[in-house]
Every structure is written in C-alpha cells, then in structure tokens.
Amino acid sequence: MTVTIDPATVAQRFREEIRAQLQAAREPLHLVGILAGDHAPSLTYALYAQRACSELGIGFELRRYPRLGAENAIRSANADAEVHGIIVYYPIFGTEQDVYLRELVDPGKDIEGLHSKWARHLYENRRFVDADKTRKAILPCTPLAIVKLVEAAGFFHKTGRPLEGRTVTVFNRSEVVGRPLASMLAHDGANVYSFDVDGPLHFQPPPQHEPDAAHSLAETEITRAEALAASDIVITGVPSKSFELVRAAELRPGALCINFSTYKNFSDDVVSEGKAACFIPRVGPMTVLMVIRNALRLQQQNAG
Amino acid sequence: MTVTIDPATVAQRFREEIRAQLQAAREPLHLVGILAGDHAPSLTYALYAQRACSELGIGFELRRYPRLGAENAIRSANADAEVHGIIVYYPIFGTEQDVYLRELVDPGKDIEGLHSKWARHLYENRRFVDADKTRKAILPCTPLAIVKLVEAAGFFHKTGRPLEGRTVTVFNRSEVVGRPLASMLAHDGANVYSFDVDGPLHFQPPPQHEPDAAHSLAETEITRAEALAASDIVITGVPSKSFELVRAAELRPGALCINFSTYKNFSDDVVSEGKAACFIPRVGPMTVLMVIRNALRLQQQNAG
Numbered sequence: 169m170t171v172t173i174d175p176a177t178v179a180q181r182f183r184e185e186i187r188a189q190l191q192a193a194r195e196p197l198h199l200v201g202i203l204a205g206d207h208a209p210s211l212t213y214a215l216y217a218q219r220a221c222s223e224l225g226i227g228f229e230l231r232r233y234p235r236l237g238a239e240n241a242i243r244s245a246n247a248d249a250e251v252h253g254i255i256v257y258y259p260i261f262g263t264e265q266d267v268y269l270r271e272l273v274d275p276g277k278d279i280e281g282l283h284s285k286w287a288r289h290l291y292e293n294r295r296f297v298d299a300d301k302t303r304k305a306i307l308p309c310t311p312l313a314i315v316k317l318v319e320a321a322g323f324f325h326k327t328g329r330p331l332e333g334r335t336v337t338v339f340n341r342s343e344v345v346g347r348p349l350a351s352m353l354a355h356d357g358a359n360v361y362s363f364d365v366d367g368p369l370h371f372q373p374p375p376q377h378e379p380d381a382a383h384s385l386a387e388t389e390i391t392r393a394e395a396l397a398a399s400d401i402v403i404t405g406v407p408s409k410s411f412e413l414v415r416a417a418e419l420r421p422g423a424l425c426i427n428f429s430t431y432k433n434f435s436d437d438v439v440s441e442g443k444a445a446c447f448i449p450r451v452g453p454m455t456v457l458m459v460i461r462n463a464l465r466l467q468q469q470n471a472g
Numbered sequence: 473m474t475v476t477i478d479p480a481t482v483a484q485r486f487r488e489e490i491r492a493q494l495q496a497a498r499e500p501l502h503l504v505g506i507l508a509g510d511h512a513p514s515l516t517y518a519l520y521a522q523r524a525c526s527e528l529g530i531g532f533e534l535r536r537y538p539r540l541g542a543e544n545a546i547r548s549a550n551a552d553a554e555v556h557g558i559i560v561y562y563p564i565f566g567t568e569q570d571v572y573l574r575e576l577v578d579p580g581k582d583i584e585g586l587h588s589k590w591a592r593h594l595y596e597n598r599r600f601v602d603a604d605k606t607r608k609a610i611l612p613c614t615p616l617a618i619v620k621l622v623e624a625a626g627f628f629h630k631t632g633r634p635l636e637g638r639t640v641t642v643f644n645r646s647e648v649v650g651r652p653l654a655s656m657l658a659h660d661g662a663n664v665y666s667f668d669v670d671g672p673l674h675f676q677p678p679p680q681h682e683p684d685a686a687h688s689l690a691e692t693e694i695t696r697a698e699a700l701a702a703s704d705i706v707i708t709g710v711p712s713k714s715f716e717l718v719r720a721a722e723l724r725p726g727a728l729c730i731n732f733s734t735y736k737n738f739s740d741d742v743v744s745e746g747k748a749a750c751f752i753p754r755v756g757p758m759t760v761l762m763v764i765r766n767a768l769r770l771q772q773q774n775a776g
Contacts, residue, residue, distance in 0.1 A: 187760050223496075230566075234691070235675075236689050236690070236691060240594075261670070262648075262670075263645075263646075263670070264571070264646065264647040265645075265647060265651065267568070267571050267647070268588060268591060268647060271575070272588075272592065278486060284572060284576075284588075285573040287575075287576075288576065291543075291572075341569075342567075343567075343568040343569060343571070343572060351639065362561040364567075366565070366566075366567070369540075386540070387538070387540065415628065
C-alpha cells in the first residue's frame with residue numbers, strides 16, 4: 169500500500185520546534201514581504217506566508233509596490249535594522265532583471281536562501297560561514313523542505329551519511345530548486361540523476377572518506393526509464409502540462425515519490441497500484457516553515 | 473550626408489593609449505578566456521579577443537573545457553595570482569546556471585564588468601570603489617564601448633554633463649548591455665527611452681545639482697514613433713529578424729545611429745537618405761579594447 173503523506177502534518181512538528189525557539193528569542197521576529205508588479209499567484213503565496221507567520225506570532229509585513237518600486241524597497245529593507253528577513257515575490261520583471269534584484273537582497277536577510285553567496289556555500293559543501301563552525305550557512309527553502317520530507321518519510325539512515333547508497337531521480341534543474349536539491353542530496357550520500365529539457369546529469373556524492381568535499385558532476389547517457397527503475401526516491405517539479413506523468417510501472421517497488429510543482433507530475437496509478445511506499449503530493453506547507461527557520465537562524469547569527 | 477563611422481578607426485586611438493599604459497605597467501598582463509561547451513560563435517569571439525591581445529603584446533590564454541569543467545575552471549583562475557583577468561564565453565548551459573557562473577568570477581578579475589557587484593556600482597552611480605575615490609569601479613565592456621563611440625562621434629558636450637539635455641532611444645534592455653547602457657547615459661545627463669518586448673521605460677537623469685545621485689526610472693506610455701522623433705541618439709541591439717528596422721523617416725534630422733547587435737536593425741535608407749548625421753554599424757572592435765582597458769585598471773588596483 170502507498171501511504172500519502174500530507175506535508176502539513178510534518179510541518180506541525182517543525183512548528184512546535186519553531187514556537188520553542190521563538191520563545192527563547194530576545195527580540196520578536198519581523199519579516200518583510202516585497203510584492204511588486206501584478207503576478208497574481210504571488211499575492212496568494214504572500215498571504216499564505218502571512219497566515220503561517222501570524223499563527224506563530226511572527227510579524228510579517230507585506231509591502232506592495234509597482235514593479236519599479238522593488239529595487240528601492242529591497243535597499244531600504246536591507247538598511248533597516250528592524251527588519252530581520254526579506255522575502256521577494258518573483259516574477260517582478262520576468263527577465264534577468266529579477267536576478268539582479270535577487271542579488272541585491274542582503275544575504276544576511278535572505279531567508280529564502282537564494283543569494284549566490286548561499287548557492288556557493290551549498291555547491292561547495294561549505295556548511296558553515298565561519299572557521300570555528302559556529303554559524304551555519306543558509307539553505308534554499310524549497311530544497312530544504314524536500315530534504316526534511318525525505319527524512320520524515322523514513323528514508324534517512326540513522327548513522328553515517330543519511331542517503332548513503334540511495335539513488336534519486338529529480339525532474340527539474342532550476343537554480344531555485346532542482347539544482348541545489350540535487351547537490352544537497354548528493355552531499356548526503358545519494359547518487360542523483362537530474363533531468364531537465366536539456367537532458368540528464370549525474371550528481372555524484374563525495375567519497376565516503378571525504379564527506380566535506382563537494383559532490384562531483386558528470387554527463388550521463390542514462391534514460392528516464394533506467395533512472396526511474398533504479399531510484400529509491402523520485403522528485404518532480406515540472407511546471408508543464410506536456411510532461412509525461414511518472415507511472416507506477418516505471419517505479420522501483422517501495423519508492424518515495426514527491427512532487428513540488430503545482431502541476432500534476434505523477435500518474436494516479438502511483439498511489440492506486442500500491443507500488444510506491446509513499447507519495448507526497450506537495451511541499452508548500454513545509455517550505456514556509458523552512459523560511460521561518462532560516463529567519464530565526466539569521467536573526468541569532470546577526471545578533472551574535 | 474550621413475557619415476558611417478568604422479569603430480575600428482576609433483579603436484585605433486584607444487589602442488595607442490593602451491600601448492602606452494602597457495609599457496608603464498610593472499608586470500605583463502595575463503588574461504584567461506574560458507570556453508566551455510559547444511556554442512560556435514563563442515570560439516569566434518575568443519579568437520578575436522586573442523588576436524586583439526596578441527597585437528598589443530598581451531598574453532591571452534584560451535582554455536577549453538567540456539561544459540561541466542567551467543565551474544572549476546573559474547575557481548582555479550580566481551585563485552591563480554598569475555591571472556589578471558577572466559573572460560567567460562556564454563552561453564555555456566544556456567540556462568540560469570550561466571548566471572551562477574557569472575557571479576562566481578572574482579569581481580577583481582571580472583574584466584567584462586558583468587558581476588552584480590559592478591552592476592550595483594553602476595545603477596547606484598557609485599563611480600569609485602573606495603571612499604578616497606582613488607579606485608574607479610569597473611563598467612561593463614559593451615555599454616562602455618558604446619558610450620565611447622557616442623563621444624567619438626562628437627555627441628558629447630565639452631563642459632558639464634556630457635549628454636545634458638540629449639534624448640536617447642535604446643532598443644534592448646538586457647542586463648548585459650541595454651539596461652546598464654541606459655543607466656550610464658542617464659548618469660551622463662540624457663533622457664533615455666528604453667524599449668524591449670515588455671514595452672518602454674524612461675531612464676531620467678539625476679537632477680543637475682545632484683550629479684552623483686542615481687538616475688530615476690519611470691513607466692512611460694511613449695510610442696516608438698514619438699521616442700525616435702525626439703531622439704538625438706538611437707541605439708539598437710535586437711538580435712531578431714522580426715524587429716521592424718528603424719527607417720530614416722522615423723529619425724530626427726542629425727541623429728546618431730548605433731547598432732550593437734549582429735543583426736541588421738537599421739534600414740539602408742538611414743544612410744542613403746542622409747538624414748542621420750552618423751551611422752555606426754557595429755561596436756565589436758571597441759568592446760574588446762574596453763575589456764583590455766578594464767584589465768589594466770584592475771591589475772593596477774589589485775597591485776596597489
């Protein structure tokens with residue numbers, strides 16, 4: 169039988185942890201969401217984050233601007249000592265100008281973990297900001313949410329590297345989710361086949377005796393069928409109706425299936441045939457908690 | 473009569489300046505070109521840069537890799553004290569991963585001026601890196617080449633802000649050329665109408681009494697016809713055959729026309745009707761000199 173896991177249930181546990189940390193914090197968290205332009209789903213995401221914060225007693229101030237106001241809005245939130253964390257809702261321009269805005273956010277307030285400073289930490293497997301290893305680097309919120317869901321689904325080893333020997337297929341290699349996710353999974357010991365329209369890449373874990381090295385990356389000729397048949401975990405994030413849904417027949421028995429896109433990426437038979445062990449149909453409720461978790465971490469580190 | 477200006481002729485003057493600077497330099501310049509993947513035009517550009525460097529007695533080492541080698545190639549060129557400047561030839565992945573690579577280049581070796589550190593200096597009109605104003609910020613090479621060509625064409629005022637009161641239309645708002653160019657022209661005093669598929673934006677110069685402030689930016693309803701009829705300078709960079717060529721009838725008499733794309737963007741009648749004052753059909757020969765000029769600047773600053 170395939171168990172469908174509701175990420176909101178997993179999120180509940182993290183919510184309790186965060187509540188305890190909030191009580192210990194010396195200053196209430198104050199987050200700012202910057203909503204510019206008129207991309208309708210962004211408002212939905214922003215209100216969702218606002219509600220999640222409100223439930224935890226966290227201040228989340230949603231600031232709205234025309235698209236040309238975003239740049240100065242980021243600068244003033246960067247400069248404002250009262251603001252602990254910034255979420256910018258993209259797309260704003262829908263061009264590479266959005267990347268300029270993303271890089272403009274102070275990494276010390278980038279609670280989504282999207283700045284290239286954090287990307288470099290991640291890809292180079294440098295888990296701490298300082299030589300004394302007291303301040304942890306920030307991880308991007310959606311990949312982090314997915315890794316926590318893999319753990320919650322029981323796919324982590326209790327000792328050693330948590331995904332040692334596991335094979336994972338990820339459909340999506342965006343800079344925001346798919347590529348950082350593949351890298352994180354490889355650093356945890358997995359062999360990851362990463363597919364996008366450009367074909368597959370193989371993210372290889374660092375050698376077991378060098379767990380602090382970075383993953384390596386190789387071209388591969390592996391087919392979708394071969395990768396899926398070999399995979400303990402299959403993660404999809406393809407925002408397209410033309411994606412060929414992953415079917416039960418393609419899976420390895422006992423696989424964990426996770427979809428982080430808002431499109432259907434798995435065929436219904438993945439649950440109905442009972443071949444997969446678990447199916448997690450969405451990750452959103454975990455993502456917002458990871459943003460708050462990052463915010464707490466940055467608040468502590470910036471204060472210390 | 474419309475004068476067609478060959479940018480190679482203008483470049484000749486800069487070449488002599490650079491030759492003199494090279495003789496005064498304490499150490500020979502050593503530049504590295506990183507060519508990864510199989511985008512054919514990149515090899516052409518790289519060989520062109522190599523020839524331009526060779527004519528000036530500058531070492532330009534072209535390093536070739538498969539696409540997955542680019543990341544470590546950048547890291548090792550960053551770490552190598554013998555390397556004064558790095559040029560990375562894009563596209564490599566042709567996705568946002570290329571932006572990650574661009575940000576990975578040490579800004580102190582980014583002789584093309586593409587890193588977000590330099591973009592922030594430019595957009596905020598901070599022309600120096602240090603408070604004592606001894607070390608100038610690096611400007612992106614193609615926009616800089618275009619501004620130098622505007623000057624060479626005689627469109628700069630001799631006193632005050634060089635483009636005070638001028639109106640400019642730019643077709644292209646990419647992060648690599650069109651947007652930084654519009655910002656630079658506005659900081660020099662021009663009103664700039666920037667067009668792309670997304671419509672026009674108006675880059676407004678800082679007030680005359682605050683020349684160190686940043687340009688401002690406004691939405692505008694101006695049409696292409698209105699902008700062209702008002703413009704002293706028209707600059708195009710549209711890499712598409714479907715772009716409606718700019719015709720003589722659309723121009724203000726005496727305009728300066730510059731095309732920086734490799735596609736034809738101006739109708740032949742712009743030259744044959746004699747309405748424009750000058751036409752500059754390409755900028756490439758100037759761009760490569762601006763890269764070398766940036767390299768010299770960074771070498772001096774990093775040594776000092």
